[in-house]
Amino acid sequence: MRSQYIVPIGPDGIYEIKTGTWRTADPRIDEDACIRCGICLMHCPVGAVTREGERFTINLDYCKGCGICAHECPKGAITMEGRDTA
Amino acid sequence: MSILNRLSAPDMISPGISACVGCNVELTLRTVMRIVGPNSVLAIPPGCMGGVGVVGWDKLSGARVPVFFPLLTNTASMLSGIRLAYDRQGKVNTHVVAFAGDGASVDAGFQALSGAAERNDRILYVCYDNEGYMNTGYQRSAATPKGAWTSTTPHGKLQIKKDTPRIMADHRIPYVATCSPAYIPDLVTKVEKAMANRDGFSYLHVLTPCVSGWGFPPEESIEVCRSSVQTRYFPLYEVDHGRYRITVDVPKPRPLSEYVGRLKKFSRTTEAELAEMELLVKQQWQELRALERVGGEHIDG
Amino acid sequence: MSQVEVMNGNRAAGIAACLARPDVIAAYPITPQSSVVEFISRMIAEDKLDAKICEVESEHSAMSVLEGASLAGGRTFSATSSQGLALMYEPYFRASTLRLPIVMAIANREMISPQTLWASAQDSLSVRDAGWMQFYVEDNQEILDTLLQAFRIAEDSRVLLPINVCYDGFYLSHMSERVVVPDPEEVDAFLPDGYHPQHILLDPDRPMAVDPLTNGDLLTEYRAKHLAAQQAALEVIEQVDAKFSAAFGRSWDGAVEAYRIDGDCEAVVVTLGSMTGAGREAVDRMRESGASVGLLKLRVVRPFPAKEVRELLRGIPAVGVVDRNVSFGWDTGIIYQEVSSALYGVQGTARVPMIAGLGGQDITVEMFEDALRTLLERGRAGSACSPEFPETIWLSQDGEEETR
Numbered sequence: 140m141r142s143q144y145i146v147p148i149g150p151d152g153i154y155e156i157k158t159g160t161w162r163t164a165d166p167r168i169d170e171d172a173c174i175r176c177g178i179c180l181m182h183c184p185v186g187a188v189t190r191e192g193e194r195f196t197i198n199l200d201y202c203k204g205c206g207i208c209a210h211e212c213p214k215g216a217i218t219m220e221g222r223d224t225a
Numbered sequence: 226m227s228i229l230n231r232l233s234a235p236d237m238i239s240p241g242i243s244a245c246v247g248c249n250v251e252l253t254l255r256t257v258m259r260i261v262g263p264n265s266v267l268a269i270p271p272g273c274m275g276g277v278g279v280v281g282w283d284k285l286s287g288a289r290v291p292v293f294f295p296l297l298t299n300t301a302s303m304l305s306g307i308r309l310a311y312d313r314q315g316k317v318n319t320h321v322v323a324f325a326g327d328g329a330s331v332d333a334g335f336q337a338l339s340g341a342a343e344r345n346d347r348i349l350y351v352c353y354d355n356e357g358y359m360n361t362g363y364q365r366s367a368a369t370p371k372g373a374w375t376s377t378t379p380h381g382k383l384q385i386k387k388d389t390p391r392i393m394a395d396h397r398i399p400y401v402a403t404c405s406p407a408y409i410p411d412l413v414t415k416v417e418k419a420m421a422n423r424d425g426f427s428y429l430h431v432l433t434p435c436v437s438g439w440g441f442p443p444e445e446s447i448e449v450c451r452s453s454v455q456t457r458y459f460p461l462y463e464v465d466h467g468r469y470r471i472t473v474d475v476p477k478p479r480p481l482s483e484y485v486g487r488l489k490k491f492s493r494t495t496e497a498e499l500a501e502m503e504l505l506v507k508q509q510w511q512e513l514r515a516l517e518r519v520g521g522e523h524i525d526g
Numbered sequence: 527m528s529q530v531e532v533m534n535g536n537r538a539a540g541i542a543a544c545l546a547r548p549d550v551i552a553a554y555p556i557t558p559q560s561s562v563v564e565f566i567s568r569m570i571a572e573d574k575l576d577a578k579i580c581e582v583e584s585e586h587s588a589m590s591v592l593e594g595a596s597l598a599g600g601r602t603f604s605a606t607s608s609q610g611l612a613l614m615y616e617p618y619f620r621a622s623t624l625r626l627p628i629v630m631a632i633a634n635r636e637m638i639s640p641q642t643l644w645a646s647a648q649d650s651l652s653v654r655d656a657g658w659m660q661f662y663v664e665d666n667q668e669i670l671d672t673l674l675q676a677f678r679i680a681e682d683s684r685v686l687l688p689i690n691v692c693y694d695g696f697y698l699s700h701m702s703e704r705v706v707v708p709d710p711e712e713v714d715a716f717l718p719d720g721y722h723p724q725h726i727l728l729d730p731d732r733p734m735a736v737d738p739l740t741n742g743d744l745l746t747e748y749r750a751k752h753l754a755a756q757q758a759a760l761e762v763i764e765q766v767d768a769k770f771s772a773a774f775g776r777s778w779d780g781a782v783e784a785y786r787i788d789g790d791c792e793a794v795v796v797t798l799g800s801m802t803g804a805g806r807e808a809v810d811r812m813r814e815s816g817a818s819v820g821l822l823k824l825r826v827v828r829p830f831p832a833k834e835v836r837e838l839l840r841g842i843p844a845v846g847v848v849d850r851n852v853s854f855g856w857d858t859g860i861i862y863q864e865v866s867s868a869l870y871g872v873q874g875t876a877r878v879p880m881i882a883g884l885g886g887q888d889i890t891v892e893m894f895e896d897a898l899r900t901l902l903e904r905g906r907a908g909s910a911c912s913p914e915f916p917e918t919i920w921l922s923q924d925g926e927e928e929t930r
Binding site for chain 1 (some may be wrong): 228229232233236238239240241242243244246247248250251252255280281283284285286287288289406407409410442443444445446447448474525
């Protein structure tokens with residue numbers, strides 16, 4: 140008996156996939172070029188970009204490597220760096 | 226509060242869902258639910274978001290708010306029922322939210338949507354429009370534009386796109402707005418207005434271009450959204466208690482061919498179909514401008 | 527104080543729904559139930575009922591609204607018939623598999639086509655496998671009483687299933703009879719004080735997914751639990767009927783009523799719904815002229831009271847099932863098959879399928895007498911003349927021969 144419930148409910152926690160494993164390129168923020176506009180944060184579909192004070196960081200556990208942040212950054216401060224798939 | 230502060234509200238959706246790389250729907254859902262917050266219940270009918278895990282799996286949930294699957298056909302009606310029960314329990318501040326695809330809103334779920342709007346039930350209905358049944362393999366819906374490839378219209382859809390935001394506005398519900406993921410501050414403001422609407426039904430229609438179904442590179446996702454607005458293909462406006470207002474003006478529209486040309490789904494669209502589309506885009510814009518003027522006169526006169 | 531009033535079946539249903547203190551009602555019209563929701567609408571408008579009503583745009587939405595309200599923790603009620611029931615089938619199925627104790631009256635009506643408005647059990651029997659419990663009642667008093675019982679049974683923690691109370695369209699819905707209306711305070715004492723779900727709830731204070739995508743093994747568990755709940759309901763039905771009898775002085779015999787089925791009974795006719803009245807009359811007349819006949823009233827079809835039916839009919843030489851419906855593909859009615867399944871392996875009982883009263887046609891006392899006479903013959907002829915698959919008798923007012 141896998142469930143103590145009599146009806147399909149999901150109260151036992153959050154279902155998540157480690158979508159960071161999908162990536163074939165990692166986003167890197169050049170802190171010096173960054174003007175803190177927040178456009179990367181606004182447009183990241185995964186919500187991987189967070190702001191702490193003046194600093195923006197990207198959570199690589201879930202980043203799928205879509206490249207929107209790099210593409211949209213007005214200063215080109217984000218680059219997508221390829222990595223070994225081995 | 227600044228836009229970035231508002232967007233720093235906690236994410237109400239699971240951090241890891243299997244939406245496509247660069248998905249505009251995922252972006253929209255997370256954004257909407259950050260603003261709506263935890264005092265809410267979320268209806269996700271069958272479609273992309275249900276498929277990628279937002280309602281969860283087995284005994285786990287894909288959201289940090291109560292979330293459930295309505296049927297494809299009845300999102301709005303189920304929410305009507307929830308609202309009535311909540312009002313009776315005094316949960317009048319709990320937001321009752323739909324996040325439904327175009328299939329669930331303009332096709333199979335249209336009757337329920339229209340019925341709930343006619344009753345002016347106090348729910349916040351967000352339609353994410355990727356112009357087809359994308360989750361099931363890109364079949365056409367009423368929201369698919371004329372000339373577009375879909376898996377059931379491989380030579381291009383023969384009929385024009387159903388203008389759902391206008392139809393919803395004609396129900397004379399208190400708040401209707403169109404939004405785009407390329408204009409996040411505009412979207413956030415509209416979500417907040419919808420939340421503040423105590424007078425009845427709020428309807429938000431978001432054009433969410435689909436990387437997989439429309440055919441464009443994921444990193445261009447926001448650019449495609451921007452192009453949809455800047456060509457006037459998808460005007461951003463709101464209808465607040467009957468008053469029309471274009472919220473992102475496009476004084477010098479880009480040629481529609483720029484938008485159409487970057488999407489694989491229009492690769493077989495003919496010159497004649499493009500010309501028809503341009504005419505429709507022009508018509509739509511003129512009508513909106515006229516409606517803006519009428520609304521003004523009505524209120525002032 | 528209880529009151530005696532003259533009313534039709536729809537009004538009895540409406541009154542019962544109001545007495546149950548529902549939270550949310552869905553209202554949509556369809557002949558022959560429309561006056562149920564009209565009555566409730568009036569009660570709310572006149573401040574005689576404190577409830578929320580949603581005038582929906584179709585029956586599909588009626589069931590959807592009730593499900594939303596029930597998931598949010600509200601007690602719910604609606605009524606429908608025929609096409610409306612068919613239209614709401616999509617959400618109807620999951621009301622039971624989400625274990626929502628919704629109560630819905632069905633004024634039984636034929637399914638189109640041909641174009642029709644009149645009584646048969648085709649509509650509700652066609653959805654008998656969607657997991658709801660189903661009661662079939664004989665008169666207007668039973669409509670009112672059974673609806674009250676239904677709210678209590680449905681919300682019982684051993685059950686937690688939605689319930690249909692079915693009554694023949696026009697025969698009961700539109701016909702006036704004397705009905706005792708219980709005192710509201712006594713009803714309050716009989717029913718639970720509000721619906722307080724522990725098993726499924728949309729609550730921002732306790733967020734969870736409701737109905738996530740589910741693996742096959744887990745689905746199998748939920749189905750097994752659902753089946754078990756239907757079986758557990760058989761006992762709850764009897765218990766609630768006993769409690770109802772103690773509180774209001776009327777019993778409806780639980781799931782099955784045996785009418786004059788005694789030790790020497792040679793023929794029994796099985797009935798559903800309002801035809802039972804004519805059947806009782808026929809049994810009485812024939813008993814008076816010396817025949818040993820009886821009637822079995824099937825009050826509950828889901829869960830099917832197989833054990834009780836088997837025990838009551840075992841040893842009866844001939845049993846006829848009068849179906850006011852058809853089972854396409856089986857050449858019989860639906861209840862005949864259900865009763866036959868319950869009697870599987872029982873020796874010495876001839877089973878005879880009978881179809882009557884389709885399209886709202888009257889099932890008369892005389893037709894029942896004909897049927898019982900046929901059954902007596904079959905019973906006396908014994909097993910030699912009792913084929914495994916007997917031919918269906920189509921009863922009609924012109925005599926049995928006037929059939930197919």
